[in-house]
Structures are given as structure tokens and as C-alpha cells.
Amino acid sequence: MKSECERNKDKIADYVSGLLPESEIKExxxxxxxxxxxxxxxxxxxxxxxxxxxxxSEIDSDMEARQEGVLQTISSISQTEQxxxxxxxxxxxxxxxxxxxxxxxxxxxxxxxxxxxxxxKPNIFDxxxxxxxxxxxxxxxxxxxxxxxxxxxxxxxxxxxxxxxLDFAWLPMCSLKSDGQFMFNQLKLPTYEExxxxxxxxxxxxxxxxxxxxxxxxxxxxxxxxYDGEFIYTSQVEAxxxxxxxxxxxxxxxxxxxxxxxFLGMGAGLRSGLQEDDTKIQGxxxxxxxxxxxxxxxxxxxxxxxxxxxxxxxxxxxxDNGTIAEMEFVLSNEPRLLIRRVLAESVLTAxxxxxxxxxxGLDVTTDAGPQVSLTPDIVIDDVSVxxxxxxxxxxxxxxxxxxxxxxKIRIIDVFDxxxxxxxxxxxxxxxxxxxxxxxxxxxxYNMLIGVLAKTGKLMYTSPNGFKVxxxxxxxxxxEILLNSGRSVIKDPPSDDRVGYxxxxxxxxxxxxxxxxxxxxxxxxxxxxxxxxxxxxxxQ
Amino acid sequence: MDQSMSENLFVACRQGDKKSYASLVKKCYRSVFAVCLxxxxxxxxxxxxTQEAVLKGFRNIRKLEKTEQFEAWILRxxxxxxxxxxxxxxxxxxxxxxxxxxxxGETNENHELWQAIRRLPQELRLPLTMFYFEQKNAKIIAExxxxxxxxxxxxxxxxxxxxxxxxxxxxxx
Numbered sequence: 001m002k003s004e005c006e007r008n009k010d011k012i013a014d015y016v017s018g019l020l021p022e023s024e025i026k027e028x029x030x031x032x033x034x035x036x037x038x039x040x041x042x043x044x045x046x047x048x049x050x051x052x053x054x055x056x057s058e059i060d061s062d063m064e065a066r067q068e069g070v071l072q073t074i075s076s077i078s079q080t081e082q083x084x085x086x087x088x089x090x091x092x093x094x095x096x097x098x099x100x101x102x103x104x105x106x107x108x109x110x111x112x113x114x115x116x117x118x119x120x121k122p123n124i125f126d127x128x129x130x131x132x133x134x135x136x137x138x139x140x141x142x143x144x145x146x147x148x149x150x151x152x153x154x155x156x157x158x159x160x161x162x163x164x165x166l167d168f169a170w171l172p173m174c175s176l177k178s179d180g181q182f183m184f185n186q187l188k189l190p191t192y193e194e195x196x197x198x199x200x201x202x203x204x205x206x207x208x209x210x211x212x213x214x215x216x217x218x219x220x221x222x223x224x225x226x227y228d229g230e231f232i233y234t235s236q237v238e239a240x241x242x243x244x245x246x247x248x249x250x251x252x253x254x255x256x257x258x259x260x261x262x263f264l265g266m267g268a269g270l271r272s273g274l275q276e277d278d279t280k281i282q283g284x285x286x287x288x289x290x291x292x293x294x295x296x297x298x299x300x301x302x303x304x305x306x307x308x309x310x311x312x313x314x315x316x317x318x319x320d321n322g323t324i325a326e327m328e329f330v331l332s333n334e335p336r337l338l339i340r341r342v343l344a345e346s347v348l349t350a351x352x353x354x355x356x357x358x359x360x361g362l363d364v365t366t367d368a369g370p371q372v373s374l375t376p377d378i379v380i381d382d383v384s385v386x387x388x389x390x391x392x393x394x395x396x397x398x399x400x401x402x403x404x405x406x407x408k409i410r411i412i413d414v415f416d417x418x419x420x421x422x423x424x425x426x427x428x429x430x431x432x433x434x435x436x437x438x439x440x441x442x443x444x445y446n447m448l449i450g451v452l453a454k455t456g457k458l459m460y461t462s463p464n465g466f467k468v469x470x471x472x473x474x475x476x477x478x479e480i481l482l483n484s485g486r487s488v489i490k491d492p493p494s495d496d497r498v499g500y501x502x503x504x505x506x507x508x509x510x511x512x513x514x515x516x517x518x519x520x521x522x523x524x525x526x527x528x529x530x531x532x533x534x535x536x537x538x539q
Numbered sequence: 540m541d542q543s544m545s546e547n548l549f550v551a552c553r554q555g556d557k558k559s560y561a562s563l564v565k566k567c568y569r570s571v572f573a574v575c576l577x578x579x580x581x582x583x584x585x586x587x588x589t590q591e592a593v594l595k596g597f598r599n600i601r602k603l604e605k606t607e608q609f610e611a612w613i614l615r616x617x618x619x620x621x622x623x624x625x626x627x628x629x630x631x632x633x634x635x636x637x638x639x640x641x642x643x644g645e646t647n648e649n650h651e652l653w654q655a656i657r658r659l660p661q662e663l664r665l666p667l668t669m670f671y672f673e674q675k676n677a678k679i680i681a682e683x684x685x686x687x688x689x690x691x692x693x694x695x696x697x698x699x700x701x702x703x704x705x706x707x708x709x710x711x712x
Binding site: 009010013014016017018019044045048049051052053055056059060063066067069070071073074075285287334 | 582652
């Protein structure tokens with residue numbers, strides 16, 4: 001083939017494929033008439049084109065059957081599987097903001113636990129949110145002459161390969177202590193390649209207030225707590241992996257939980273002070289539940305500083321009786337946990353004795369199955385400065401002088417979920433004029449919030465070496481902080497709230513929120529009184 | 540299907556409605572299959588990968604914001620699954636002989652032409668396969684593979700030339 005013919009090979013390939021521009025066809029045809037080699041090449045390519053067309057057409061002829069097979073597979077997905085597959089939570093914790101958002105959700109939830117701790121009946125239900133209504137509706141399940149048995153499933157979904165940084169989900173869970181107060185625990189749910197389920201069973205005898213709560217996986221019992229009318233039993237896993245039950249006689253001032261739903265119900269620990277018309281609650285169109293009944297869906301979350309809803313809850317509330325049927329936690333658009341009620345029945349006897357004797361000495365050392373665990377005391381209210389110094393693995397600061405406009409500052413010790421092993425300290429103080437104060441110090445904030453500080457502006461540098469950053473997304477984090485201390489400050493965050501990130505001399509980032517405006521003078525005075533907590537103790 | 544109807548389907552899909560999702564899938568099933576076939580070069584694997592992509596789409600449809608992005612999105616899912624599949628295959632070091640053996644008896648695949656297509660590098664086999672599935676429309680191929688029109692034409696041209704080389708190897712010898 002001549003060099004000109006070599007160049008024409010491309011054109012011939014295009015020509016037989018129908019890709020040669022109209023303007024070049026005539027010229028090529030002319031060449032093909034004159035050149036037998038190219039003509040032969042074009043001829044062969046045309047034959048190949050014909051064969052290719054036939055081959056792919058033959059493959060295509062089965063397309064409908066193939067498609068039908070796939071569509072059938074879709075329709076055969078069971079509702080259970082569908083829920084699971086839709087709800088594969090892939091937590092993407094690459095971005096600091098996502099971590100902060102996760103931490104934010106957690107501290108808000110924790111503060112709601114604190115609300116329950118105070119047993120401030122019934123004003124915590126006063127806010128007429130759908131959650132309050134759902135919890136009130138749920139109380140009706142805990143009535144009657146027989147024992148009530150409820151079973152919930154907690155489905156833990158699989159994170160993506162890229163999730164990396166946080167390979168567990170967690171859920172706040174309370175247990176009852178012998179003085180009638182709640183203990184706040186962290187149910188740690190590691191994630192695995194396959195989703196798994198934790199079964200949460202509760203039996204409650206309305207007449208006596210006796211109850212049993214047992215959490216288990218397919219392989220083993222994870223946690224148990226019960227009340228037999230005289231003693232409170234709480235499970236403890238000894239170092240040798242044997243299940244022990246600590247029984248403590250109830251104290252004289254013990255009273256049973258005033259509302260069992262707030263303790264054993266679906267919404268326990270996740271009560272929200274949000275109003276139904278709040279922008280953070282979005283009522284979505286209804287859905288049909290697995291049992292065929294209808295549910296109203298609510299999406300609840302706080303947008304991040306960029307206006308994105310990076311984490312939120314879906315609540316599916318039954319239309320028929322107003323109780324919560326399902327709760328689903330989503331982060332970065334990917335569901336992580338699904339909690340759903342699978343059973344609510346009236347029974348004559350509980351499956352276990354009220355004193356849980358069946359569980360005593362149970363060997364739970366098995367490595368099989370998900371290693372779900374429970375960490376007690378994730379929230380310890382009203383701790384001392386000494387307690388904070390002892391537990392913090394970073395330099396903590398306190399106000400040497402209580403601000404003149406607030407009540408005494410209270411310190412709440414909360415586990416820091418994003419920094420394993422770390423503790424978060426929430427300083428909270430209510431003010432008569434509404435300018436409540438919250439300050440949070442935590443390993444996660446120290447690690448991540450510096451990025452946010454620099455998006456704002458430097459407002460003040462104090463003589464004691466603090467840099468005060470304001471502006472930027474300060475309204476956003478101020479709202480989260482103020483919500484985290486709702487158990488103390490009571491009021492919701494106001495529109496004129498302000499937030500400041502304090503860069504300490506030790507390189508930590510205590511984060512401050514005031515539920516109202518501070519004058520420069522007041523701010524400076526406040527910051528100037530900050531001293532290392534260690535120094536305060538030594539004084 | 541008009542835009543609002545398509546929008547309604549999409550909203551229903553996001554709420555887990557299987558029928559609505561099936562309707563969306565019908566509109567692009569062929570393209571997804573073509574991509575998988577072009578990338579994997581094996582009908583059976585392509586069927587599996589297509590099914591997996593469709594199911595993965597169903598699981599993740601809530602992540603998608605607009606209905607008009609659906610096809611491009613599901614094609615991306617399919618491509619990524621195929622890449623994973625090929626990586627896995629590579630790791631497993633499945634030898635060619637086994638591949639031939641596994642295909643024995645499958646429709647079309649013993650075809651000499653098909654064996655030649657399989658020998659094309661994936662970056663040429665994919666556009667060529669798509670080309671014959673999409674009524675030889677290079678513009679559509681370019682859109683679906685997210686490459687330029689001239690790039691698509693170039694690859695189809697190169698694929699045709701290389702395929703001819705492969706098919707005529709014996710003759711030349």
C-alpha cells in the first residue's frame with residue numbers, strides 16, 4: 001500500500017463506520033475507484049462491520065430477557081433487605097466539618113439525656129414537637145394489666161472502604177440506677193463488612209414498675225438491666241469474660257421512672273426540643289411501613305456552616321397510633337443506623353426472671369459475631385474542677401471569676417465520641433437576662449475547630465495569651481454549643497447568639513457561645529479571667 | 540416521558556419505590572450493559588455487573604440529586620464496579636485458559652470475531668461495543684463515556700483498525 005493509501009486507512013475506517021464527514025466522502029470514493037488495494041481494504045472492513053453489526057445485534061436480542069431478570073431481582077428485594085440496602089451508612093469522616101457535625105449531633109443527644117436525668121416532669125414534653133407527641137403516644141403502650149414486651153432492632157450498617165477513620169457507630173443508652181436516676185451509657189457498635197442487628201428487648205409490668213432490658217446480638221448478650229421490685233440489677237462483664245450481675249437494693253428515695261417510654265421507649269434519649277414548624281424539622285411525604293401501615297416521615301438535623309445537612313435523623317411515625325416506628329441516622333447522605341420497633345405485645349410472663357438469674361455466670365467471651373460493647377457513664381453531670389483535670393488529657397481552662405451576669409458555672413463531663421478515650425467538658429451557666437454561657441473543651445474541638453477559627457476574624461488578644469476568633473460560622477457552632485447545654489440553660493438558642501473560638505496559649509481551642517450580645521468590655525473581662533484549671537486547683 | 544413525570548418517578552425512587560426505579564432502569568439498561576460488556580469483554584460477567592450496578596443504584600439513589608443525572612450516575616457506578624471486577628480478576632490471576640473454558644457453550648462468545656474483540660485493549664473495546672449498541676452514533680458514545688466527540692471517533696477508528704489487524708493475523712502469516 002502506498003503512503004497515500006496508508007493515510008487513507010483512517011478515512012476508510014471512518015467511512016465504513018459512517019463517521020467520515022460528508023465533505024470527504026467523495027474524495028475517498030474517488031481514491032477507492034482508482035486504488036484496488038484500498039478498495040479491497042474498504043471491502044474487508046465493510047464485511048467486518050457487517051459481522052460486528054450482526055454479532056452485537058445477536059447479543060442485543062437477549063437484552064429484554066436480561067433486563068427482565070434484573071427488574072425481577074429489584075422487585076424481589078424484600079422490604080427488610082430494601083430497608084437495609086437503602087440504609088447502608090457510609091460514614092465519610094474525611095472532612096473535619098463532618099466530624100464536627102457528628103460530634104455536634106452527639107453532644108445534642110447527650111444533653112437531651114441530661115434533660116431526662118433531671119426527671120423534670122412533665123415540662124420536658126411541653127414543647128409540642130412531633131417527638132414529644134410520639135413519646136407521649138408511646139407511653140400508652142406501657143399500660144394495661146399484663147406485662148408489656150417490646151422488641152426493637154438496631155441495625156448497624158457497613159461503612160465504605162474509604163470510611164477508615166471512624167469504624168464504629170454509637171448510640172446513647174440509659175440504664176436505671178438504684179437511686180432512681182439514669183446512668184448514661186454509650187452503646188458502641190463496631191462496623192463490619194456485613195450489616196448486623198442488635199436486639200433490644202424490654203419487658204415492663206405496669207402495675208409494679210418492674211422491668212427487664214436486654215440487648216443481645218445473635219451470638220451473645222451484650223447488656224442487661226432490670227428491676228425486680230427491690231433490687232436494680234445491672235450486668236457487668238468481668239475481666240474473664242463472665243457475665244456478672246450487680247444487684248443493688250433501691251434507696252429510700254427511689255422512684256420508678258415517671259414515664260417508661262422516656263426510659264425504655266424508642267425515642268428515649270433522643271427527645272428534641274425542636275418545634276414542628278422549626279426549619280430543622282422537615283415533614284416529608286408519607287411512607288408505607290413493612291407491615292403495610294402508613295407512616296409520616298420527619299427529617300431532623302442542623303445544617304453545617306455551609307448550609308448542608310451533613311447529618312440528620314429520619315423518624316418514621318405511625319399514622320395509626322402516633323408512635324415512632326423507625327429512626328434512621330444519616331451522615332453525609334449515608335444512613336448508618338436503623339432502629340425499628342418489631343414487636344409490641346402484651347404477655348403474661350417475661351422471658352427472663354425479673355432478677356435476671358438466667359444470665360448470671362454466662363460466658364460471653366466468644367469472639368464470634370460483632371463485638372458490641374457498652375461504656376457506662378458517658379455523661380457525668382456537675383463535676384468538679386479536680387475531676388476535669390484528672391480526666392482531661394489536654395490543658396483545660398476555667399474562669400477564675402464567675403461572670404457577673406451568669407449563675408454559677410456548672411461542668412458536665414461527656415465522653416468525646418470522635419476522639420476515642422477522650423472526654424469533653426461542657427461549661428454551662430444560665431443567666432437571668434437570657435445571655436446564657438456555654439464553653440466546650442474537648443480533644444475533638446482542639447483537633448478540628450482551629451480550621452473554623454481561621455475562617456473568622458481575630459477579635460481580641462488577651463493579656464493571658466488567648467486569641468479570640470469571632471465571625472465566620474460562629475452562629476452555627478454557637479447554636480450547637482447552646483443546644484449542648486440545654487439541660488442547664490433551658491432556653492433555646494436565640495437569634496442574636498454569638499460564638500467565639502478561643503485559641504489558648506497551650507494551643508487548645510475552647511469554644512464559647514453566649515446566648516445574646518456581649519459588649520467588648522464584657523468579652524475582654526471574661527477572657528482575661530481564664531486560667532489553667534491546674535493553677536486554679538493549686539491556688 | 541415528560542420532565543414532570545420523570546421527576547415524579549425519581550422522587551418515588553428516592554423513597555424506595557421499586558416500580559418507579561424499574562421504570563428509570565428500563566430507560567438506560569442497554570447502555571449500562573454495553574458499558575459492562577465493553578469493559579469486561581464477557582457477556583456473563585457483563586450481565587452480573589449490570590445487575591450489581593442496578594442494585595447498587597437502588598441502594599444509593601437517595602444520594603442523587605437530580606433525575607437527569609441518573610443515567611450518567613448509573614453508568615459511573617457500572618464502570619467503577621467493572622474496574623473493581625477487573626482488579627479482582629487480576630489479583631486472582633485467573634489464567635486465560637480458564638476464561639476460555641468458562642465461556643465454553645456461551646452464546647456468541649466462541650465466535651471468532653468475539654474472541655478478536657476480547658483481545659482489544661479495554662479503552663478501545665468499550666467505545667467499539669458502545670458504538671454498535673448505540674446505532675453507531677459517536678456523539679452519544681462521547682456523552683456516555685464523558686469524552687470528546689473527536690476522541691470517541693478516534694477510538695472507534697483505532698478499534699476498527701486493530702480489530703482488522705487481529706482478524707487478519709493468520710492470513711498475513
